[in-house]
Amino acid sequence: MKAESSYCVLPGPEGLLPPAAATQGILPPEDGEALLEGRIVSEDEAMDAAARALLTRKNPTLFPGPLMLWGWTEHTREKSVPFFEIAAEVPGVRIIPMPDYRPIYPKIDPEAVINPCHPNLTIWHNKIEACILIGVHCHFANITLKMIRAGTNCYTIALCAEAGHEDAMMSVPNCNAEKIAKFAEALRRVKRQGVRPLYAGQGIIPSGWSQIAALKGHGNGVRPEEVRAGAGHTASFSHDLEQGLDENEE
Amino acid sequence: MSDAVIEEEVKTNPQGDVITSAPVLETKSKKGAEAQHVVDPETLFFHAPREKTFITGSEAAKEAIRRSNVDIAISYPITPQSETMQQVGYLYAEGYVKDYYRGEEEYGVMSAIAGASRSGVRCLTATAGPGLMRGLEVIASWPGGRLPCVLLVMCRVVNAPLAIQPDNVELSYLLNTGCIVLHAENQQDFFDFPMVAFMVGEKPEVTLPVAVAVDGFFVTHARGWVHLPSADIKLPPRNCYHEAVPMMDNENPPIRIARDAPIQKSNFISYQMHASWQQEIWAAVERSRKWLIRWLGGLIEVVNPGAKIMLVASGAAVSQSREAVRQAQEQGLDVGLIKVKSLRPFPGRELVAALDHAEHIIVPEFNYVGWLAKEVKSVISRTERVMDGPRVFGGMSMPTELIMEKIMSSNGRLPNTHSA
Numbered sequence: 001m002k003a004e005s006s007y008c009v010l011p012g013p014e015g016l017l018p019p020a021a022a023t024q025g026i027l028p029p030e031d032g033e034a035l036l037e038g039r040i041v042s043e044d045e046a047m048d049a050a051a052r053a054l055l056t057r058k059n060p061t062l063f064p065g066p067l068m069l070w071g072w073t074e075h076t077r078e079k080s081v082p083f084f085e086i087a088a089e090v091p092g093v094r095i096i097p098m099p100d101y102r103p104i105y106p107k108i109d110p111e112a113v114i115n116p117c118h119p120n121l122t123i124w125h126n127k128i129e130a131c132i133l134i135g136v137h138c139h140f141a142n143i144t145l146k147m148i149r150a151g152t153n154c155y156t157i158a159l160c161a162e163a164g165h166e167d168a169m170m171s172v173p174n175c176n177a178e179k180i181a182k183f184a185e186a187l188r189r190v191k192r193q194g195v196r197p198l199y200a201g202q203g204i205i206p207s208g209w210s211q212i213a214a215l216k217g218h219g220n221g222v223r224p225e226e227v228r229a230g231a232g233h234t235a236s237f238s239h240d241l242e243q244g245l246d247e248n249e250e
Numbered sequence: 251m252s253d254a255v256i257e258e259e260v261k262t263n264p265q266g267d268v269i270t271s272a273p274v275l276e277t278k279s280k281k282g283a284e285a286q287h288v289v290d291p292e293t294l295f296f297h298a299p300r301e302k303t304f305i306t307g308s309e310a311a312k313e314a315i316r317r318s319n320v321d322i323a324i325s326y327p328i329t330p331q332s333e334t335m336q337q338v339g340y341l342y343a344e345g346y347v348k349d350y351y352r353g354e355e356e357y358g359v360m361s362a363i364a365g366a367s368r369s370g371v372r373c374l375t376a377t378a379g380p381g382l383m384r385g386l387e388v389i390a391s392w393p394g395g396r397l398p399c400v401l402l403v404m405c406r407v408v409n410a411p412l413a414i415q416p417d418n419v420e421l422s423y424l425l426n427t428g429c430i431v432l433h434a435e436n437q438q439d440f441f442d443f444p445m446v447a448f449m450v451g452e453k454p455e456v457t458l459p460v461a462v463a464v465d466g467f468f469v470t471h472a473r474g475w476v477h478l479p480s481a482d483i484k485l486p487p488r489n490c491y492h493e494a495v496p497m498m499d500n501e502n503p504p505i506r507i508a509r510d511a512p513i514q515k516s517n518f519i520s521y522q523m524h525a526s527w528q529q530e531i532w533a534a535v536e537r538s539r540k541w542l543i544r545w546l547g548g549l550i551e552v553v554n555p556g557a558k559i560m561l562v563a564s565g566a567a568v569s570q571s572r573e574a575v576r577q578a579q580e581q582g583l584d585v586g587l588i589k590v591k592s593l594r595p596f597p598g599r600e601l602v603a604a605l606d607h608a609e610h611i612i613v614p615e616f617n618y619v620g621w622l623a624k625e626v627k628s629v630i631s632r633t634e635r636v637m638d639g640p641r642v643f644g645g646m647s648m649p650t651e652l653i654m655e656k657i658m659s660s661n662g663r664l665p666n667t668h669s670a
Contacts, residue, residue, distance in 0.1 A: 117519070138455060138457070139396050162492060164455075
């Protein structure tokens with residue numbers, strides 16, 4: 001079904017309570033297509049536009065969710081390789097995980113995590129103007145994307161393993177390892193076409209307790225394999241995040 | 251319980267009438283679901299050869315469940331739903347449903363279904379009238395929990411004084427819960443719609459409960475022709491690792507992921523998160539359109555498009571309207587009919603297009619409040635075209651003469667008659 005709506009899904013802040021794009025007539029694309037600002041276009045066109053945004057907007061950040069952080073399936077493991085390929089292609093990129101869907105309030109560490117209940121805190125704190133959500137369950141990705149659009153100027157990219165996300169500025173459905181690698185290639189392509197990354201020459205910016213611990217002694221520009229070795233341990237999320245958290249505190 | 255015992259047992263309804271079971275369909279073995287093989291939904295819905303049978307609505311639902319790869323069925327008996335779930339009990343005995351039990355009452359049943367759905371299995375329940383009202387608090391929480399399941403609703407009176415007869419006012423309460431709501435016209439629909447409901451509700455971008463409503467007695471207890479595919483085939487199982495939320499899997503490490511976050515803090519961010527969550531439920535309802543259109547053949551069916559007088563109906567009122575259209579055409583009147591198959595998502599755009607030319611719109615309903623007429627008026631322009639009724643309720647049937655009176659009065663042959 002082709003999108004017939006005149007509604008555009010653009011970086012915000014859009015206001016107090018933007019509508020869900022699906023209720024404005026924007027619906028998920030078919031396999032082989034993508035959504036770009038509410039329009040159905042080819043995957044290549046969408047990926048090129050998103051690659052430009054990621055390379056040229058301030059503080060680009062990758063938000064891996066639980067489907068990327070834990071080895072639920074072999075499929076999940078496969079996708080971690082091209083995920084770090086993307087990270088390696090974006091100078092100055094941060095990797096801030098969304099390890100859990102419970103509200104972490106009021107003591108979220110916005111440098112360590114993003115949470116679907118208040119994603120804008122992490123976006124605001126780190127002044128993130130372009131991001132990728134990957135491996136986040138669709139329900140939580142959608143509510144997060146709407147809240148980001150409501151209160152921030154962040155350009156959102158959703159690489160979705162299922163049907164895609166209307167509430168992102170760019171979304172590709174059925175994202176397997178091959179399609180994630182294709183996005184890494186789009187990043188390389190637009191750079192070859194002359195797009196100069198805003199943070200040219202920089203590597204991955206350490207962010208969050210577990211990553212910083214893993215990167216000790218490595219400095220900036222760490223290789224993806226080394227990041228994975230430190231951040232892939234389940235306990236590093238579950239124990240660190242609970243420190244300082246009082247769920248009953250107002 | 252063996253098959254032989256089931257066939258010899260004589261069942262009666264509360265009135266003492268003998269209840270006969272559906273024709274026993276031949277399978278390759280007596281091992282129920284193990285003898286079936288999985289086919290893709292398109293094959294089961296459209297391509298598999300079908301055999302014509304004459305069965306009740308309850309038996310039609312039973313045959314749908316037989317082919318739906320259902321893991322668990324939980325319910326509490328209430329007329330006119332009881333017979334259907336009794337039939338599903340036979341499926342449990344025959345090995346087509348893995349688990350089956352009677353809950354303590356509807357609140358407990360709907361809560362148990364919520365737990366079962368969270369665990370990732372395919373769930374079925376059914377209720378009627380006051381049972382739906384009793385379970386409604388929990389049912390209204392299903393969509394927010396993103397809990398795919400199928401709820402069969404056999405509509406009956408809910409108002410005092412107590413009555414068990416046909417009336418579908420209960421659907422007006424169900425429409426605003428965030429559930430997908432389909433309304434079956436006849437026995438064939440009550441076979442086809444539940445299977446579509448399972449497949450649509452479990453799509454990752456949807457992940458919602460689906461209610462399949464039917465008008466009690468008129469369909470559940472009456473026989474009609476139903477085209478059935480072979481009992482040797484069934485739908486694919488639920489794929490709970492490809493849904494909008496994580497299922498509760500105690501065998502996998504991230505069990506600490508809470509999928510239903512408690513939003514109880516008194517601050518703007520909590521309000522905003524809950525608001526976004528609610529928006530997402532209705533967005534998911536919108537995403538179901540694509541699949542419903544594909545598998546139901548559209549959200550509406552139009553008979554005699556272009557007629558100046560159009561009837562709009564859902565459920566059993568469609569059958570009465572079909573007959574009224576036939577009678578009107580015999581008298582040379584230009585009358586058409588729109589059957590509304592899906593109430594949520596509501597086919598707003600489809601109705602606007604199909605009713606654009608209509609001069610008079612008649613909405614026959616089996617309830618006092620006229621919820622379908624209100625829904626139609628909410629989406630079309632020139633709402634003065636919508637005539638009031640005819641409506642029957644409290645167990646009354648709807649003689650086609652009532653619809654014909656409206657048609658005749660709208661055509662200028664009679665003064666507009668009074669009805670509720």
